[in-house]
Amino acid sequence: MKKPASRSLIALSTSALALPGIAEADAPPLTSSLSYKISNYQEDDLSREQVPFGELERYDIDVHQFQFVSPLGRDYALFIDANHENMSGASPWFSTAGSNGQPVINMSGASGIYDSRSEVSLGVRYYGARGNIGGAIGYSEENDYRAKYVSMSGSRNFNNDLTTLTVSLSHSDDSIFPSDAERFNRVRHENKQASSVAVSLSQVLNPVASFQTALSLTGQSGYLSDPYKLQDSRPDGKTQITFSNSLRYFFIKADGALQSDYRYYRDDFGIRSHTLDLSWFQNVTRSFKIVPMLRYYSQSAADFYTNIDDFLKPLSESQSSDYRLSAFGAVSGGLSFVTDFGGWSATLTAERYVANEKYSAFTVAQPSPGLVQFTRLSLGVNYAF
Amino acid sequence: MSTNLRHAGFRAMGTYCEIQLYEASRISAKRLVRRLIDEVSRLESKYTRYRDDSFLSEINRSAGNQAGIKIDIETQKLFEHARSCYEQSDGLFDITAGVLRRVWDFSRRKIPDESELEGLLPLIGYEKLNWRDDTLLMPANMEIDFGGIVKEYAADTLATLARELGVRRGLINLGGDFAAIGTQPEDRPWPIGITHPEDSTKMMSHFHLSEGGLASSGDYERSFILEGKRYSHLLNPKTGWPCSGLRAVSVAANLCTVAGSFATIAMLKPEQDAIDWLTDSGLPFVFMDGAGQIGGPGLTDSSY
Amino acid sequence: MRLILSFIMLALLAACSQVQPWERGYLAKQEMAWDSDPLERALNDHIFFSKEASSGGNTAAGGGCGCN
Numbered sequence: 169m170k171k172p173a174s175r176s177l178i179a180l181s182t183s184a185l186a187l188p189g190i191a192e193a194d195a196p197p198l199t200s201s202l203s204y205k206i207s208n209y210q211e212d213d214l215s216r217e218q219v220p221f222g223e224l225e226r227y228d229i230d231v232h233q234f235q236f237v238s239p240l241g242r243d244y245a246l247f248i249d250a251n252h253e254n255m256s257g258a259s260p261w262f263s264t265a266g267s268n269g270q271p272v273i274n275m276s277g278a279s280g281i282y283d284s285r286s287e288v289s290l291g292v293r294y295y296g297a298r299g300n301i302g303g304a305i306g307y308s309e310e311n312d313y314r315a316k317y318v319s320m321s322g323s324r325n326f327n328n329d330l331t332t333l334t335v336s337l338s339h340s341d342d343s344i345f346p347s348d349a350e351r352f353n354r355v356r357h358e359n360k361q362a363s364s365v366a367v368s369l370s371q372v373l374n375p376v377a378s379f380q381t382a383l384s385l386t387g388q389s390g391y392l393s394d395p396y397k398l399q400d401s402r403p404d405g406k407t408q409i410t411f412s413n414s415l416r417y418f419f420i421k422a423d424g425a426l427q428s429d430y431r432y433y434r435d436d437f438g439i440r441s442h443t444l445d446l447s448w449f450q451n452v453t454r455s456f457k458i459v460p461m462l463r464y465y466s467q468s469a470a471d472f473y474t475n476i477d478d479f480l481k482p483l484s485e486s487q488s489s490d491y492r493l494s495a496f497g498a499v500s501g502g503l504s505f506v507t508d509f510g511g512w513s514a515t516l517t518a519e520r521y522v523a524n525e526k527y528s529a530f531t532v533a534q535p536s537p538g539l540v541q542f543t544r545l546s547l548g549v550n551y552a553f
Numbered sequence: 554m555s556t557n558l559r560h561a562g563f564r565a566m567g568t569y570c571e572i573q574l575y576e577a578s579r580i581s582a583k584r585l586v587r588r589l590i591d592e593v594s595r596l597e598s599k600y601t602r603y604r605d606d607s608f609l610s611e612i613n614r615s616a617g618n619q620a621g622i623k624i625d626i627e628t629q630k631l632f633e634h635a636r637s638c639y640e641q642s643d644g645l646f647d648i649t650a651g652v653l654r655r656v657w658d659f660s661r662r663k664i665p666d667e668s669e670l671e672g673l674l675p676l677i678g679y680e681k682l683n684w685r686d687d688t689l690l691m692p693a694n695m696e697i698d699f700g701g702i703v704k705e706y707a708a709d710t711l712a713t714l715a716r717e718l719g720v721r722r723g724l725i726n727l728g729g730d731f732a733a734i735g736t737q738p739e740d741r742p743w744p745i746g747i748t749h750p751e752d753s754t755k756m757m758s759h760f761h762l763s764e765g766g767l768a769s770s771g772d773y774e775r776s777f778i779l780e781g782k783r784y785s786h787l788l789n790p791k792t793g794w795p796c797s798g799l800r801a802v803s804v805a806a807n808l809c810t811v812a813g814s815f816a817t818i819a820m821l822k823p824e825q826d827a828i829d830w831l832t833d834s835g836l837p838f839v840f841m842d843g844a845g846q847i848g849g850p851g852l853t854d855s856s857y
Numbered sequence: 858m859r860l861i862l863s864f865i866m867l868a869l870l871a872a873c874s875q876v877q878p879w880e881r882g883y884l885a886k887q888e889m890a891w892d893s894d895p896l897e898r899a900l901n902d903h904i905f906f907s908k909e910a911s912s913g914g915n916t917a918a919g920g921g922c923g924c925n
Contacts, residue, residue, distance in 0.1 A: 249899075
């Protein structure tokens with residue numbers, strides 16, 4: 169509008185914009201959709217230097233994911249998720265000092281520890297004039313692990329739907345019953361619980377940008393150690409907190425969108441981390457887009473991390489040589505091709521991840537020899553009907 | 554993706570309605586239209602005065618009830634918009650003026666006595682509605698009607714809903730109340746013709762709607778002429794007698810609801826007041842005055 | 858680091874402008890969603906949960922696995 173708005177225009181616009189049908193409320197999905205994604209995940213073999221004896225191969229995993237979403241009546245939506253993974257390969261069993269004093273890894277047997285995993289979850293969500301609320305329950309099972317979980321979340325819109333506040337809660341109850349427990353003197357049956365709460369605030373900044381900030385707090389208790397490692401003893405409780413910021417920005421001239429996500433993590437095992445995810449969605453034609461992505465991750469070591477196992481230490485003292493608790497950095501890059509036609513959509517993704525102590529933003533007192541590199545390939549399809 | 558223009562015509566709110574959409578993408582256009590029609594039906598069932606089971610009828614039956622009636626958020630917001638219209642029109646737009654229908658009969662050209670009108674005037678006045686939080690306490694014998702608001706609100710609601718569901722280009726038309734979902738391909742606007750009030754084969758004006766809404770108000774359909782005098786169906790709530798101002802007006806604004814409020818209020822004001830008030834708003838509008846002259850800063854140019 | 862983030866947030870909030878209903882076309886695009894591809898996000902969360910020490914983020918934790 170060229171002229172400054174009159175008093176009447178402002179007054180009538182304000183009351184009109186407050187009407188719920190106009191102040192954009194959430195709408196449940198209009199159509200049902202079915203999605204399937206198949207992925208292959210392959211870790212690089214270790215080198216003979218890292219593993220003087222035994223298998224060099226690490227994990228090779230195939231993942232199948234299914235999702236079904238359907239509107240239920242006018243205000244509800246149903247979500248059903250199922251996944252299945254097949255894994256083969258080996259993982260580090262324990263670390264010892266090699267001939268030159270440097271840590272070397274001893275791998276578990278070639279038959280692999282975890283064979284397959286299946287998971288299913290069911291969720292329902294209600295969409296109202298000013299927000300939505302929903303919950304989900306899930307169950308997963310492996311030959312040595314069982315998990316049950318429940319979650320709930322609600323969102324409320326404010327300020328003509330330009331601002332959204334979301335609160336979510338979840339609780340999970342897991343059981344671990346390691347394979348070959350007697351043979352290797354592992355724990356027979358242990359439990360662990362986790363409860364989590366997260367709050368996020370999203371704000372539309374202008375017609376092409378929105379921002380989100382979130383805080384989450386999780387508490388875990390129970391058996392948190394890795395039963396497949398020879399000398400792995402962790403505290404029986406862990407508290408972790410994350411702080412995230414995300415930005416979505418659409419560049420009209422370029423016809424592309426930038427997605428930026430940053431997360432800061434901290435827990436009482438002594439680990440702090442930074443994660444930065446960047447993706448660029450480039451529209452090429454009406455029905456084709458290319459999405460390059462980059463991720464940078466870095467964590468500090470856990471207080472009780474050691475890169476050479478100390479078998480003389482009593483188990484009552486925390487200790488672990490699990491590379492996942494060491495200080496390292498990881499860079500990953502990927503590319504996706506997305507195409508749309510009719511009610512169908514297909515996505516092909518390739519990703520390469522390399523972890524290295526040299527990439528760490530934190531001090532690396534004890535680099536782990538077992539850092540992982542992997543390649544992932546995925547093909548996903550979605551059909552709306 | 555698809556640049557096919559999809560079209561659906563249907564009857565709702567007592568009039569012919571039409572939805573036009575482009576590029577429904579992955580969403581089946583049929584389902585989308587059905588969803589939109591469901592939404593119009595919902596609003597119609599809730600606010601129609603022609604059905605006893607509508608929420609509006611329930612509200613009207615609560616008049617005189619000391620306990621009052623609990624009002625949901627959507628209806629509360631409609632009341633607030635009605636109040637805004639009442640204030641901006643200096644009391645001429647009053648949703649409690651419906652009681653006057655009890656003594657006026659436009660189809661039979663029946664004019665009431667002065668005494669009949671005087672008996673009803675105490676029952677009119679938005680300020681007489683009482684509220685206690687979200688409970689409305691309506692004095693006995695009063696009546697409300699969202700007639701001048703709901704159809705335009707429905708048009709905007711449909712446009713908003715369509716946008717959320719992924720539609721980027723389309724137009725909603727509910728009996729002459731238009732709301733743009735988005736422009737036509739290549740940013741071209743929707744060409745809308747505004748029928749001449751007296752000759753439906755002619756156009757009074759054209760408008761190119763790119764965004765927002767367009768609404769029209771006129772007295773040509775329900776007014777009547779008796780003994781040379783014209784009686785508009787738009788009644789002045791303060792006197793009970795018809796307003797004599799513009800014969801027709803069409804306004805374009807950021808929302809159909811806003812355009813509709815401006816058009817309806819302009820019809821209730823005296824002619825010159827209406828024209829001045831509309832000019833002051835800066836919105837594009839076109840009118841036909843009592844003498845049959847067409848004027849206004851025109852809607853023929855680009856959007857407002 | 859946190860101070861810088863707070864400043865960025867405040868600066869961004871200051872950049873806020875009232876967005877009209879008909880201007881929300883860009884924001885409604887798939888690529889502007891917080892979660893453009895839910896299955897991809899679930900897969901990544903799962904992979905990184907089992908290869909790194911960090912987990913969690915915008916929503917409360919979901920399922921578990923024996924992988925960590």
